[in-house]
Amino acid sequence: MPIPEGMKSVRERVKVVKEEPADATKKKSMQSAGRFVIANKIWQKSTVTRTSDVVIIFPPKTEDYVVMWLLSRLRSRIPEVEIHVRQMADKPAYGFFLTSSIKVFMEKAEEMGLRKKLKDGGMAEFSVENQDEFLNIEDPELFFTSGDRQSIVMELVNNMRAVEGDELAGIKFVPGQTIVPKLLVEEVIQQIFPLHDHDDLAKLRKTWVKAFFKKQPLDDIRDYFGVKIAMYFGWLGLYTKWLFAPAIFGIIMFVLMSRGEVIRDWCMFIFSIFNIVWATLYLEAWKRKSAELAYRWGTLDMPSEALKDPRVLFEGEWKPSHITGKMEPTYPSWKRNLFRYCVTLPAILTSLVVVFLVMILVFEFQRWVDGMDNPPKWLKFAPKIALAVSIGKMDDIYKTVAYKLNDKENYRLDETYENHLIIKLVSFQFFNAYLSLFYIAFSLMNFDKLKTQLGALLITKQVIGNVKEALVPFVKQKVKEFKKKKDEEKKRKEEEKKAGNASTAKPDKPAELETAKTKQPEIEAAMPVYEDTFEDYLEMFIQFGYVVLFSAAFPLAGLCALLNNVVEIRSDAFKLCTNLQRPFGVRVENIGTWQDAMELMGVIAVIVNLALLGIGGSLTRMFPGMTPAQRILLIIVIEHVVLAVKFAVSYAIPDIPEWVEDEIAKVEYKRREAEKAEKLAQRNNGGAKSPVS
């Protein structure tokens, strides 16, 4: 069932860019800036290339023999794929335009276990034999979505393997190695991407981007962008829906809290407990929803990890796998573990301690400045600048270190690679996002400041985030369009002048018409690439932290988050449907390490909420007769009870909804009955040996 997982994760591609020499990077960034030049509207008017699903583009000025080498291999080794070669319209580069026939799509769909809708409303793995049971099979154009076709073509292309003696431009292939992914890494191929489908996209824009208060069309998103992206939006949607509870409860608390200190203390206590319970239940709800989505999208029962193809950048001794017998790189896990526990773990912990100390130092500096009677003006801003600079610098260094370490750990699969990267990066972001708040709460014990800071962070950070994500690219593009137009007008005028000087011959076609003729592949090749779901999850993860960690101090946190997310969903959707190259669909079973990270956050929330309760003085006012030691013990007891209840609740709620379990059982039952029937038939036909031989 290994539907192609894109050529390699975008994250890795970013990393590759990072390792290039400085001027190469500069070239790249200029290129990508250039991508904004083509206007969105023009693109939508461009000629649709119906006849191809996936495009392979070579760098400009690639020598012909390289192109021919790959073309001949593709044509001879995967004759199922139809290839059209074309010179790109806008630059001296070749492009391969790949597609295949309906027959191949059907056979591969069956082989890959593609799940499709049945006429009776259910879903099943596609089978050529029983094709009549499937919805829309009469019209193959409708039956196979553009996403299906792209997955199938990429599955074929990715599986083209090298044989003894394959060599190109100094790259020696190990027999059994996948050729195209390797060429992409080596930048012999500039990019591979699936083409957009304007009809589907138009539909998504209508039913998703603009349908502000409607349910997201998750199945359509999955069909178009793949499971991984659809899963992100499913998650974001559920989270947003659940935010209604703390938003409403928070407003009530906010109103009540102004009614005097006693009420405020109790409110804080109740709201803390509420938040903890809410977080626990929400996380359980998502687990169930996630299982449901994964079932619907056919990724709940992914094949064993050992059967998936390794990452292109996975290194190891090439030898036949002891599982499949195919040649592939092998890397013993003890080596990885040794590195992980002897190098990565100490390195990451040390880095985090350094980050922690530097930040605390800057905070102390700030405090010292704040304590001065009349500090000089430059000194007033010094801590803030120091913080900004040091965090920026540390972020850079930490990221470099984290990527390097993660690369060295040499994970076999994209998913594992990504999951371990998430752990590393999130640890840093945790300090970055919350340390100042912890400092204010637990060191300065200044609750008013905590409130102000939280409000500022929640509101400004999110507004900035949304602006950065959606508005900036939009405006940038407009500016560039405007500039381009002006440039061209200028050129034209100059030319006209020249021409006018010479003669008043045929007038130039207007520039717009010229661009409008540009074909879809050229336009999409120049579009920016979708930067993976990582940044989107991270943003939401940090927001989730604000809500569950500190909302007792700032009860409107839930409301702010809710308002932000209602916009966030659509602005993320807008981003994907408007300005970006289409990403390859990636099949995932769940949201991976993000779930673990959020569950950890749920536990930290218990500790932080109760610590805030202890430090905030509420408890002192609620139980004035207690000694400090007694008060601490009381908090500890409450903390342990809450944690116990939290774990009991997680334990008691099944992670997979009953109906999903039942559906899985149904399929298994059918399979077993079929197997039994077959064996019986075999036995009766006398084809097999009799039991007593």
Next chain:
Amino acid sequence: MPIPEGMKSVRERVKVVKEEPADATKKKSMQSAGRFVIANKIWQKSTVTRTSDVVIIFPPKTEDYVVMWLLSRLRSRIPEVEIHVRQMADKPAYGFFLTSSIKVFMEKAEEMGLRKKLKDGGMAEFSVENQDEFLNIEDPELFFTSGDRQSIVMELVNNMRAVEGDELAGIKFVPGQTIVPKLLVEEVIQQIFPLHDHDDLAKLRKTWVKAFFKKQPLDDIRDYFGVKIAMYFGWLGLYTKWLFAPAIFGIIMFVLMSRGEVIRDWCMFIFSIFNIVWATLYLEAWKRKSAELAYRWGTLDMPSEALKDPRVLFEGEWKPSHITGKMEPTYPSWKRNLFRYCVTLPAILTSLVVVFLVMILVFEFQRWVDGMDNPPKWLKFAPKIALAVSIGKMDDIYKTVAYKLNDKENYRLDETYENHLIIKLVSFQFFNAYLSLFYIAFSLMNFDKLKTQLGALLITKQVIGNVKEALVPFVKQKVKEFKKKKDEEKKRKEEEKKAGNASTAKPDKPAELETAKTKQPEIEAAMPVYEDTFEDYLEMFIQFGYVVLFSAAFPLAGLCALLNNVVEIRSDAFKLCTNLQRPFGVRVENIGTWQDAMELMGVIAVIVNLALLGIGGSLTRMFPGMTPAQRILLIIVIEHVVLAVKFAVSYAIPDIPEWVEDEIAKVEYKRREAEKAEKLAQRNNGGAKSPVS
């Protein structure tokens, strides 16, 4: 793959007995007392009934039409099973002796997916077609173990279902209901049990019971007693092996602790941490070992729960299952959940609070008596008697309540039923076992008393346990044998006297010879039934608690436990191989809720160990400058760090060893390749439709 799970768990059978009217119970207990009458040695000399695998016995004086009714159904509906009917030798009762042919064993083995050893050393599901690949297939008597044969026969018998109109002795069967299990519950059938195999048993006695310092032959145990019992011994074996660490470390600590207070305090601290780490690692190690065993024994990938047959006592509306379409009782899970959370949970919590309060009350009474200057003699013993009586009484009541509630929760499967029962019963046993220790530690804060108490508990309780388990039945039996002999001698003498008075005719055969002729089934029918693994696990679970909760106070706990367990393994083995009816093999994937219970114990251990550290005064002596509040905070911080590390370690260690994952992947790969090949063949043969129809 559903190998029969015994007719129903023994635990349930016990329960059924409980619900009988009082005189019925009395009758039963007299019967089971009678079972000890037959001497072990005589049994071993008895005639072996090679021709049957499973015996069904009717109660004495069952009317003939009942026996004939069942016989005719068995013969017509499962003709694969051969049935011999015989009047039992020792009482007026009928017995059915069931077996089957090699042909049936082979076909069913394939259908059930029985895993057998291959000639090349691996294991695979048995397949008639590829039978030549399997070890010992040439000699079917050797190839199918007695356990295999029994499982297969029981699978056939258990699957005999009622049709419309089936009715016997007032019992109306629902069409689709399994007949034999129902008759057993209704006591129309007295018992069903598999016969012992004396050769195998002799081998096990040699390689297992008497091989005191050798590895347990787990595979043989599994072959003979089934996965569930083998899993228990596997678990006990690993636990015992791991106990070497705290035993040795404990001896060192014990020696060091006598070297002055400072060293003692540090030792206590270090040993606490050691124990926590040890418990974490051991639990992880078991999870991996358990996965390995389950893989080897073919239970790692059990079918969906919904595909297993429901418990006989499972109640619900009879209708076609929406998964398999077969008739079966259906019970909505919302009803169960409603009952669980609205009745069971409050009831159990209330009961536990009551137990807690009563025990504390008695402890306080004891304390008050201990505080008296010169208490009257009767008062001195009053608290101890009160405790014994109240615990005994509460245990009875609690058990009744727990069983009733668990029955009402109406679980569909034996495993789930048992797992939920374990949770309920263990909660009570937790208080029963540890509350007095907690009281001494945290309320009296008397560390010397804690030590004495722990030592006493660990040593006396275990000695008593072993005596009760192995010695008592042995002695009882000897006594009864002796009595019987005497009685018979007396009878003979009386008869001789009578005869002497009349004439000096033919002398009676000696009594011993008479018994020796008794056949195997009669003897085994009279043997006591193995009372499930529950009591065995419970005993070990409580011991595990002593070791990890309090060993810092009594470092020799590990050593005591180790010494006990070395004996325990063999005495449990002795019990199974000597005096008990053979149990049906039960297939389980792991040790179920016991793993969860022990992991919970691991967490409680962290809290208790650190609390003891705080209360024991070690910390006060180690950091004399601290205020109480600071000391508490220090402990809390250590506790949280330890817990965090503990969870991180559990998270980082994979639950299934890599090689097992690889083996599973290998099988999946083969299956997929075969499927692909088949589809391809189908397509090429033109047997199926062409992809484009």
